[in-house]
Amino acid sequence: MDRDNSRRPALGAVLAFIRSGIFACGGDGGDLSGPEPPVPEPPVDEGVTPAAGCADGVLEHGALYQICFPADWNGDIVLYAHGHVGADRELALPDQQVNGKTLAATINDLRYAYGTTSYRRNGLVGPEGVEDLVELEATVRKLYSPDPVRTVLVGVSEGGMIVGLAVERHPDVFDGALSACGPVGSLQGQLDYFDDFRVVFDYLFPGIIPGTAVEVPAEVAAHWEDRYAPAVALALVIKPSAARELVRVTGLPIERDDVVAIAVSAIAVLSYNVTGTADAQQRLGGQPFDNTTRVYSGSGDDVALNAGVARFTADPAALAAVGEFETTGNLQVPVATLHTTGDPVVPFGQEALYREKVDRAGSSPRLSQETVDRYGHCTFEAGELLGSFSTLVSRIAPPLALRR
Numbered sequence: 001m002d003r004d005n006s007r008r009p010a011l012g013a014v015l016a017f018i019r020s021g022i023f024a025c026g027g028d029g030g031d032l033s034g035p036e037p038p039v040p041e042p043p044v045d046e047g048v049t050p051a052a053g054c055a056d057g058v059l060e061h062g063a064l065y066q067i068c069f070p071a072d073w074n075g076d077i078v079l080y081a082h083g084h085v086g087a088d089r090e091l092a093l094p095d096q097q098v099n100g101k102t103l104a105a106t107i108n109d110l111r112y113a114y115g116t117t118s119y120r121r122n123g124l125v126g127p128e129g130v131e132d133l134v135e136l137e138a139t140v141r142k143l144y145s146p147d148p149v150r151t152v153l154v155g156v157s158e159g160g161m162i163v164g165l166a167v168e169r170h171p172d173v174f175d176g177a178l179s180a181c182g183p184v185g186s187l188q189g190q191l192d193y194f195d196d197f198r199v200v201f202d203y204l205f206p207g208i209i210p211g212t213a214v215e216v217p218a219e220v221a222a223h224w225e226d227r228y229a230p231a232v233a234l235a236l237v238i239k240p241s242a243a244r245e246l247v248r249v250t251g252l253p254i255e256r257d258d259v260v261a262i263a264v265s266a267i268a269v270l271s272y273n274v275t276g277t278a279d280a281q282q283r284l285g286g287q288p289f290d291n292t293t294r295v296y297s298g299s300g301d302d303v304a305l306n307a308g309v310a311r312f313t314a315d316p317a318a319l320a321a322v323g324e325f326e327t328t329g330n331l332q333v334p335v336a337t338l339h340t341t342g343d344p345v346v347p348f349g350q351e352a353l354y355r356e357k358v359d360r361a362g363s364s365p366r367l368s369q370e371t372v373d374r375y376g377h378c379t380f381e382a383g384e385l386l387g388s389f390s391t392l393v394s395r396i397a398p399p400l401a402l403r404r
Contacts, residue, residue: 038234038259047145050113054104056093059139063132064118065375066093066142070108076393077113077140077148079133079174080084081166083157083378084272087123087279094118098382106382113148115140125280126187126325129162130169137173150396153177154389155345156378160184164335164354171332176396178389180338183346185353187325189287191280193291193347197250198273200296204242205235209274214275214287214312224274228265233280236263248298253342259311262279265344268377272345286315288322329357331366336392338384342375368395 008230011179054068080103082094094116096103107114117132119125133153141147151174155163160182167177198213208231211217220228236243238258243262247254252269281287289312299305319342326398357368370388372380 015225038235048143050144051107052108055143056297057139059117059120059132059135061120061128061131061135062091063086063120063135064091064093065136065139066114066116067143068104068108068114069144070111070113071112072111074111075135075146075149077115077150077297078107078152078154078389079136080107080114080116081129081133081155081159082116082119082155083159084276085122086275087121089122091118091120092204093369098385099120103112110386112152119329123276124283124325125158126162126165129159130166130247132150133162133166134170134173150175150393152393152396154180155182156180157182160337160346161187161325161327165325167335167347168328168330174333176334176336176392177401178336178338178385178392180385180388181340181343181346182337183350184327184337184356185350185355188319188322189353190290190346192291192349194269194273194276196291196294196296197252197266199291199310199312200249200305201232201246201270203305204246205232205239208232209237209270212312213273214277214281215288216274218278224271227273228274232267236266239270245299249296251298251347253344253348253375255342259269268345272278281318284318284321286313286318286321287312288318290314290319310313327354327357329354329359329361329363331358331361331363333364333391334368334395336368336370336388336395338370338380338388340372340374340376342373343377344375345377368392 050069050073052071053328054066056066058062059065080094082096094103098106099353104114105115108218115136117136118131119132137151153163153174153176154168155161155177160179161184163177164179164182164184167174175337195213198209202209202213203397240259242257243266244257246252246266247262252262252265254265280286291309292313296305296309337351338355339346339348339351351371355367355369358364368391370391372384
């Protein structure tokens with residue numbers, strides 16, 4: 001083993017990252033716990049003129065919602081779709097911040113109304129999230145008058161996939177979407193990325209994480225942050241050559257070529273496999289990962305790697321169910337995407353996959369893609385997000401909003 005006592009400070013730095021929760025499973029790159037679920041309020045009279053402020057409630061199928069209006073509403077509304085939240089957590093409204101200000105306040109400051117939902121469930125969410133956005137839009141129209149002129153979607157991480165699905169399936173409801181750092185190109189590819197990373201890690205560091213890529217003991221998921229993530233960090237720090245081999249084989253983008261950066265990024269990816277596998281399999285009705293024909297490369301001995309790595313066969317029912325989460329690229333309204341080039345959680349390659357779908361569907365004029373040359377998952381600056389949003393809105397022609 002590559003032991004070196006001089007690496008102990010590096011391990012301390014990794015553990016500090018772990019304790020700070022910087023790798024915490026949550027697609028928004030921030031705290032997704034949100035406030036305590038609100039107590040549903042009595043129904044509001046239909047068609048009231050919106051007043052400045054926020055109102056919370058519960059949608060038909062159980063998702064929490066929040067709707068906020070500015071004092072000088074411009075007539076349009078932005079619906080926000082949040083990122084992944086662990087299936088074991090309580091439903092809660094997202095509580096994102098932009099430069100120290102709530103996302104609702106940031107959107108209202110631009111004179112747009114704002115709406116968001118918890119979704120009806122946590123964990124792997126796709127079609128359900130789309131349905132909740134449709135319900136949210138209908139709720140706005142039911143409760144307030146006049147109706148919004150344009151409804152624009154903004155989603156990050158898992159929410160980026162959800163808004164991509166929503167505009168494809170409901171172009172009569174939504175006028176455009178900004179999908180940021182999401183697996184909009186291929187959910188199957190995203191799930192494979194998490195599991196491929198796990199099987200290569202297990203080959204290079206056997207026994208560190210109990211179970212397998214497709215069978216994660218409940219005890220491991222429950223104690224990931226306090227027990228097993230630190231064990232992963234220790235293994236990577238004391239075997240730096242194997243850690244760098246893991247990077248080469250998996251294509252993991254790292255901020256710096258040192259074991260601290262590798263450990264932080266690796267733990268971020270592994271956390272989705274460890275804490276999300278059981279929920280994904282339950283939602284899909286089976287195991288969707290298949291690497292029986294996968295050829296891994298980039299190690300010091302690829303023959304040994306491919307002979308020794310664990311192999312798994314997917315359940316056909318699960319593969320079919322993943323199709324419910326896949327975009328088609330058939331766009332009837334403008335869509336913009338934004339992605340960092342060094343995203344260790346949702347690979348930047350998702351953008352190329354989505355472009356290929358859109359091109360095949362003949363929808364290229366409706367897609368604009370912007371890139372931020374930076375490391376990290378959803379590590380955008382406020383100006384970058386607002387710039388992409390402004391560009392998207394400028395491409396939504398006013399006549400489009402009059403079709404309803």
